[in-house]
Amino acid sequence: MQTMKDTRPHILMIDDDEDDFFLVSSLLQDVAPNQYHIEWCATYEAGIAAIEQKQHVLYLVDYRLGRHTGLDILRHFQHIGYDAPVIMLTGKGDYAIDNEAMMAGAADYLVKGEIGAQELERAIRYGISEHKHLQTIAENERKYFGIFEKSHDLIILADCDKNIIEVNPTAQKKLQHTREELLRMNLKDLFMQETEALQFLLDICEDNAIVQREYAFRNQSGQKLDVLVNANKLDEKLGTFLCVAEDITEKKREEQEKQHQEKFVITGRIARVIAHEVRNPLTNILLAVGQFKQEIPSEQEDAQLYLDIIERNCTRINQLVTEMLQSTRMMELHLHEMDANEMVHNALALAEDRLQLNEMRLEESYMEEDINLLVDAEKMSIALLNLFINAIEAMTPGQGVLRVNTMHENGKVYIRIGDNGIGIPEENKAKLFDPFFTNKTKGTGLGLTSTQNIILNHKGAITVESSPGEGTLFTIILPVV
Incomplete structure (x- = not known):
């Protein structure tokens, strides 16, 4: 029993x-x-x-x-x-x-x-x-x-004065600060823009909760982190705050890449239509002008002058149409493996005389490891040189600082080109890569279009961060071999 x-x-x-x-x-x-x-x-x-x-x-x-x-x-x-x-x-x-x-x-x-x-x-x-x-x-x-320890989100605790009192490992990694450094900081120190930080602190005190709101944080390297924040008061008596931030930088970048790809395809299609519709009448005009120039008496100088003007401008239009087509069409690449740092060095050497002529300082920071990319070296050199020249032209001679750095993360190489120039107004950022958009008096507005075309053809992406008076930062992202 x-x-x-x-x-x-x-x-x-x-x-x-x-x-x-x-x-x-x-x-x-x-x-x-x-x-x-x-x-x-x-x-x-x-x-x-x-x-x-x-x-x-x-x-x-x-x-x-x-x-x-x-x-x-x-x-x-x-x-x-x-x-x-x-x-x-x-x-x-x-x-x-x-x-x-x-x-x-x-x-x-x-x-x-x-x-x-x-x-x-x-x-x-x-x-x-x-x-x-x-x-x-x-x-x-x-x-x-x-x-707390294993969350992929940034988790930050703050006291009643909004001073940080605890952070999880993800926050330390994403913000590139040690725990000790972060514990000496205030919540407002995490934000890219001071006005945004002050508004956040005001909202969290008045509303007692911030749900799914997007902000821009800054890591120790000064790079922007797009985050989706949930924040609320954790303890009414103690006045402690809990801030959970999801890093959506990569997600936003992928969305932006998709938009750039779609816009690039549409722009190329429009360019081909324009080229077809413009070139045919232009050819007829040039033929007619050429025939007319042969038939009019040589003593009619005014007629010759006006015909030359017509012919010269028709040729110019034809040239612009050709450049627009080249800057927006899928190109043939001659791909070879190349060290990322070496690629940047080579392109930078082509801009060295301009830097010296304008008495500008160069600050370089490169990743230590040798990372190979599959690139058309000549075309990537053109794309990088366009960005170097744009940065130099945006800065004041004798005061300019060109910052170039490379980084390897998650199977991608990040090439950052920054300046302390005049910056770009917010309303112009969306049009920056459009054909013929330029603020330069003698520019064609096709340099950045061509640069974007080259990078997109390499299955890469290009982003820009800028504020008027604070300079501009271009980031090129390319897949590792």
Whole structure:
């Protein structure tokens, strides 16, 4: 016949005095009959062996166990990483021992000779209950700490003054700051724009919650991070704030790349239609002008002059149509593997004389590893040179600083070209790569269109960040071989 399992709490008493075990058992039976199952170990060694089995919910341990003490038992619990409530049994007046036992991890202590039945049962019941409660708290802490540590989002805690008091590893990685550096910062220091930061702090104080709002953060390198923020007050009394930010930089970049690709295809289609519709009448005009020039008398100088003007401008229009077609059509590439840093160095060498002539400073920062790209070296050199020249022309001679750096991340190479020039107004950013859009008096407006075409043909992308008076930063993103 199968016996029923004993579901009562199992308690182990480690004491070298059998009379004490008998007394404790009797007291428990009197106040809580058959509610606990208590077992006994008479020696330190037997107690250690029983503890190793981890089968008891609470341990009653005598302080004096021959040449060992109850503190040795407590140390063994710590040594094997076993967390269980231990009540220390001490002699009368051993207050120093009592204090030492509590410091070593004992849940409680009872004085032998003064133990009452109710006091004993209450200490055991509270010890078991408190331990379960602490286990639940610890489990919740582990669970939420795991979420905090492993979250792919930036998690930032701030105090009532908006000073940062805790950050998770993702925030440290994305913002490129150590935890210690971030703990010396304020929430407003994370923002790219000061006005946006001040508005955020104002909104979070008034609304008590910010849900799914987009902001621009800045990492230690000064690069922009597009983030989707959820923020709210965590504790009304303490005034602490929780800020969870999803990094959507890559997502926005991919959307922008898709828009550029679609716009490029549409622009190319329009360019081909325009070329067809314009070139045919232009050819007829040029033929007619050529025939007319042969037939008019040479003494009619005014007629010759006007015909030359017509012919010259027709040729110019034809040339512009050709350039527009070339800057917007898919091109044939002669691809070869090339080191990314070497590619940038070679293109930069072509702009060196312009930098020297305009007395401008060059600041370079390159990735240490050798990363190969599959590129048409000649065409990529043209694209990079266009950006270098644009940056130089946007800066004041004698005051300009051209910043060039490369970085490798997630299978892509990032080439950043920045200047401290006049910047680009917000309304012009969307038109920057459009054919014939330019602010230069003698420019055709096809340089950046051609640059974008070259990069798109390399399955790459180009982005721009700029503010009037604060300079411009172009970022080229190319896939690694």
